[in-house]
Amino acid sequence: PPTSISGFEFVDRSTTTGKWSKPHAARLLDGRPIVVAVKDSEEVWCWYQSSEGVWSSVSIEDTGAATCACVDVLPSGVVLCWYVRQVATSTCQVRLARSDDSGATWSRSRGWRQAHDPAGKRVSSQEPGVVELSDGRVLMFIRSGAGEQYRSLSTDRGETWSAPEPMGVASPQSPASIERIPGSDAPVMVWNDPSALAPGERTARTPLRL
Secondary structure, eight states: OOEEETTEEEOOOOOOOOOBOOOEEEEOTTSOEEEEEEETTTEEEEEEEOTTSOEEEEEEEOSSOEEEEEEEEOTTSOEEEEEEEEEETTEEEEEEEEESSTTSSOEEOSSOBOEEOTTSOEEOEEEEEEEEOTTSOEEEEEEESSSEEEEEEESSTTSSOOOOEEEEEEOOSOOOEEEEOTTSSOEEEEEEOOTTSOGGGTTSOOOEEO
């Protein structure tokens, strides 16, 4: 799948056919690009570049039903790819895979992550993001259908994850963004906060809050 990132241009040179999701790209710590995308709503693929500049591809997930994928590189160099599958109408689950060798090989996390509301009802888990905290834990923040953002934590840089739980941050069903301030341990979050709106308006993706 074609995409671009900071001056790099990628062209799909594969001989396979199929319908591809929108690709997502990131940079490894040494500047090399890495790309992920989903084929035919079933297979998650990664394209990575060797130190000699040679491109290769590898399958991350082939068990079916993936709809979108995204890749992030932690400050430690660990590469995390999250992807989402739909399990019922308006209900999705998320899973992550981890690479310690710049995308050449991947290990999938144990099972799919599913959010539940306080009553135990299953709610959608979509469009997560990840950020490495100052204590080494990795925070996954998750768009949910429960009226607030959810979170899951990993203490082993993405191998295992806690059950998703509410963050206490009101939000419509829209994604958030969290990044560490360069040179600081402080994370910054940007999201839609509808808590001051009338109850009937809280599905709107407004206002934007920092």
